[in-house]
Amino acid sequence: MESNKENNHLTADIREAGRAARALSSSSAEKRNDLLRRIRDGLFADAHGIFEANRRDMSAAETEGETSSLMKRLVFDRCKLDAVQDGLVAVEALPDPIGTVEERRLLDDGLVLEKVRFPLGVIGMIFEARPDALVQIVSLCIKSGNGIVLKGGREALETNKALVASIRSSCASHPLGSGWMVHLESRGDVDFILGMDKDIDLLIPRGSNSFVQHVMSNTRIPVLGHADGICAIYVDKDADVTMAVRLAVDSKTQYPAACNSIETLLVHQAIAPVFLPEAAAALEGNGVKLKGDEATCRIIAVEKASPQDYDTEFISLTLAVKVVESYEEAVEHIAEHGSGHTDCIVTENEGLARRFMRDVDSSDVFWNCSTRFADGFRFGLGAEVGISTGKIHARGPVGLDGLVNGRWLLKGQGHVVSDYSGASPRKFKHQELPADSPSMAAEN
Amino acid sequence: MESNKENNHLTADIREAGRAARALSSSSAEKRNDLLRRIRDGLFADAHGIFEANRRDMSAAETEGETSSLMKRLVFDRCKLDAVQDGLVAVEALPDPIGTVEERRLLDDGLVLEKVRFPLGVIGMIFEARPDALVQIVSLCIKSGNGIVLKGGREALETNKALVASIRSSCASHPLGSGWMVHLESRGDVDFILGMDKDIDLLIPRGSNSFVQHVMSNTRIPVLGHADGICAIYVDKDADVTMAVRLAVDSKTQYPAACNSIETLLVHQAIAPVFLPEAAAALEGNGVKLKGDEATCRIIAVEKASPQDYDTEFISLTLAVKVVESYEEAVEHIAEHGSGHTDCIVTENEGLARRFMRDVDSSDVFWNCSTRFADGFRFGLGAEVGISTGKIHARGPVGLDGLVNGRWLLKGQGHVVSDYSGASPRKFKHQELPADSPSMAAEN
Known part of the structure; x- marks a missing residue:
């Protein structure tokens, strides 16, 4: 009963993330960058509490005898905060991935087709016990106009909760809000969202081979990632x-x-x-x-x-x-x-x-x-969401490009298909046009 | 027992299709176009037998009281053959989808990165009772260097078998052979291949909503298509x-x-x-x-x-x-x-x-x-493999572009990553280069 209640709550939150993501998606790059700046300032202001939460995670990990490599990833101190803030600046500086015109074609007089890049919708990202990754993932989703469902490694839970609280409060007074972000706190929540194929558009699981295999075998949601690296x-x-x-x-x-x-x-x-x-x-x-x-x-x-x-x-x-x-x-x-x-x-x-x-x-x-x-960094992609060994969508290191995709826009003047069929049909012109000007969906 | 034997056979055939597809993929556009020409000539030579097989399908469909719209799709006569042959000429004339350089970047002196389009591997295509679609699908897979596992509507089985036999015999003496093509004859075979996620890279099911839903729910293979069109x-x-x-x-x-x-x-x-x-x-x-x-x-x-x-x-x-x-x-x-x-x-x-x-x-x-x-035709994509309502890989009408994807090629001169880390690391240059010359993988 309790679990169902929580799941209803989770379903509602993730659907809300989809709605909020549509607002992100159709907002200007300037507004999304403004959100990134607010988050950066907020993390700076909230640093004390975040460090304290991290010390709780660190001492629990020490008690549990975690490896030193895990501890190195887990720590979130002034030095990591600096790196995270530099990362936010870097993502802000990346070109806007939304609205790029991939193709433009005159189908006939007054009938213009464009293929334009837009966000995917809601991304589910499950990642290791690295609190700095949480901020990077959030920043990439804001930049690309996607909603995000986040689940970090359990060892980092206190730090992640503090980071999420800081991000939420930074966005609270912004028109775009923080409804595009959902933070999962348990492995059970992860299993639950695997069934939400109507509401989550892409899963990016990072972690052990067996975990990635588990995700791939138990969901209809497309999965981007790699199990083995042989x-x-x-x-x-x-x-x-x-x-x-x-x-x-x-x-x-x-x-x-x-x-x-x-x-x-x-x-x-x-x-x-x-x-x-x-x-x-x-x-x-x-x-x-x-x-x-x-x-x-x-x-x-x-x-x-x-x-x-x-x-x-x-x-x-x-x-x-x-x-x-x-x-x-x-x-x-x-x-x-x-x-x-x-x-x-x-x-x-x-x-x-x-x-x-x-x-x-x-x-x-x-x-x-x-x-x-x-x-992704060595390849010059600016930031990396993961490495995919799948054959479709995005292969190898995946940057912001993997969080957007082209959809088709067509502008007519009352054109109907019946004019192009029947006894004396009109012929299509199919003439390629330059694709370097803003799309027909851009704010004018 | 019998069914297992057949499935072993099918597994072997589909793996062989993967191997044969790698040969297709790394062959020149000229060789792939040559295959298309041979198939066209072969269909012309074998027309009599194909028409006869189609008459058997047609009279069975008539006996079963099929609708006139099914009969219209099912018929394969001189007029359909002409259209199929025109289609083969049109696909031959399309630009080579393999080898296009999407990005080129100088990472550092002597270290050049390219993102180049290559085939996906093996495509599983399940389509309605339209024999002309079989030839079109085969031609698109040859052109894009992919292996193909085909299953057409059961009403067209005799015609499809005759078409497949003609295509196989046309390719028999060509160095690329016909091993890249596997023809499935039963619905049971379709259910079996849904489990072959190591050997089939993309499924494109066309047909009823419930059939597409069935495919999507029962496979780990990525599916491109649409269930509903609301x-x-x-x-x-x-x-x-x-x-x-x-x-x-x-x-x-x-x-x-x-x-x-x-x-x-x-x-x-x-x-x-x-x-x-x-x-x-x-x-x-x-x-x-x-x-x-x-x-x-x-x-x-x-x-x-x-x-x-x-x-x-x-x-x-x-x-x-x-x-x-x-x-x-x-x-x-x-x-x-x-x-x-x-x-x-x-x-x-x-x-x-x-x-x-x-x-x-x-x-x-x-x-x-x-x-x-x-x-796809109205959009000017040349040919259409299907329409996708998914968010990743390809959205909307999908042409040859949806059967290829970019992978990363990197050419160095003995470059190692340890030079870019440690005390005084080298810096990457990440300088964009023009992408309009042939890729580093092109035959020289």
Whole structure:
């Protein structure tokens, strides 16, 4: 009974977020930026209370013996606040993602078609115990005119509640209000919203593979994200060995827990006898544990890999090595065992590199550079909402662009379709027009 | 047991389609166009057998007492063959959708990023009993480098089998073969493939609302399409009454069974006394049955509408009319009861029309023209794979563009991320570059 009551309340709040988001969506960029500035000022004014809430989360986490990497993400101090405020300034400075004209076409005299970018509606975002992420996500949704349903990691609950309270009070006196934001406080709420496919337009779950899988299997709402990050480097027979070693080390060790770190090293048989000993020395020197197939083990003394090792996201300093007989075998291995995230070829053969970029259907396909570059900030997207390994909507690192989509506007002067059918139908002109002026939906 | 055997067979065929599609995807436009030409010649050569198969379908449909509109779609004669062949020529003439550079950015010296369009992989397409649609769908998938799993309406099975046999034999001697195509012959096969989310990248179901709902509820594969088509015209107080009547008649009667026909007519109270009598005369003169709310019934003598009438896709000559007190009420009604397909405002007030285009979050939002224009051909997209009412990937009429998506290519010279972190990190340049030259993945 209690749970139903709460759910009714949640349903109402999320529907209200949809309505409030429509107001955000049709408001000017200036008004949305004004909201961002108010939030920034509010966080500054409310800093004391937010830090205090964070200290409660931190000491609870310490008591529970959480890892130091979790504690590092969880802390919200003056330094994190500064970064969050810089982030708000940066998002404010990004170009308005709403209203961009993607296409403009004259269908016939007086009948003009435009494809114009608008927000998606309401985004459901479930993310790790990182309070700074909450502010970033809120800022991206305001900027893109979307409503947001937020659920942060449970370890950050007190901090998140303080942040949400601050944001709400900053927006209270603004005409756009804060109804576009709903904060979920329990995992049960997350399971409940998975059924709200009429009211939530996109889910972006971040977190463990099993959690993302759980979300994907239990909702009709489109999901943007990635479960696995099984990335590979293929060292071609025409690779520069020194470069290949350097790229393998960076791609594996620069941040082993990241989804864009490699789990698999594929090596062409012709270069393996030269490359593998050098690579093993450098990787093992950086603490990497190698596991290899039979051909690898004939060249370097490493543990024998099991077949499952090539389907495993180690998220640690373990790397599965495999010697391949050909380029084709490498591409086939990536298609079979990779997760479509980020894969790289190391070669001096330009024709082959170009072919690899066509043949490998991953979100990011790289040539002679570290897989660790697969990231919204490094790509220059301004901000990142997540990384998608799906094939539709947005692939790879997703910035503000992934929170908007083109819809069609058509302006006529009383045009009817019956004039274009029947005995002597009018013909369409279908003439492309320049798309660089404001859309027909812009305020005039 | 037998069913499992078949399913194993189907699984293998669909995986093979994925592999064959990768070859399609990385082949040149010329080779894909060559395949289209061979299919065209083959259909011409095999016409006799195809017509014979169609006569079997037609006489079975006649025996079963199918409707004349089904029979019209089902027939495949010389005239349909001519149209199909023209269609193949038209698809051949479309620009290559693969390899378009959407963005190009210099991340740092020697480190260049591109976002380039590539096929999605394998498309599952379930469509009505229209044999000509089979050829069109196959041609669009070849052109866009996607594998295709096809299931046509059961009434067209013999014709479809003959078409598929002809297409397969035309492609047999071509290096790209015909493994990218899988033809399903039973509804059970459709239910089976709904579970193949690792091997099928997008489903496009066309057909009844309940069938599309069934697909959406029973798969993790992304679905592009629409269940309902509840479209509305809002006649504003500043509408040109003659134009509004003309648009209502065309939008309702030009093809009442189409998803872009209107089911709802919203009328501002200030114009209702003038507009409704004229509209009723014109609509009823065209065989339309009107149902109205109380305010409507006070002005014209029509049947009282039930609340459900405003949530119903009549797909027939019934139209629900409602008098609204304000623009806001009209927008709210569309948000609440519409299906996000196509909605139109009739007004001479430009500022209000612009606002409507921002406020109404439907795939197609029109001003002073018939909702029946919401169609890929009329929009000038060349060909249409379906109409989507989803918010992500592609909205509204979807052409070849919806069968490709941008993925990220990055070319370096041994660049590693560790140089961009730590004590004195290198800074990214993030400099936009012109995107009008061929991508780094193009054959050189």
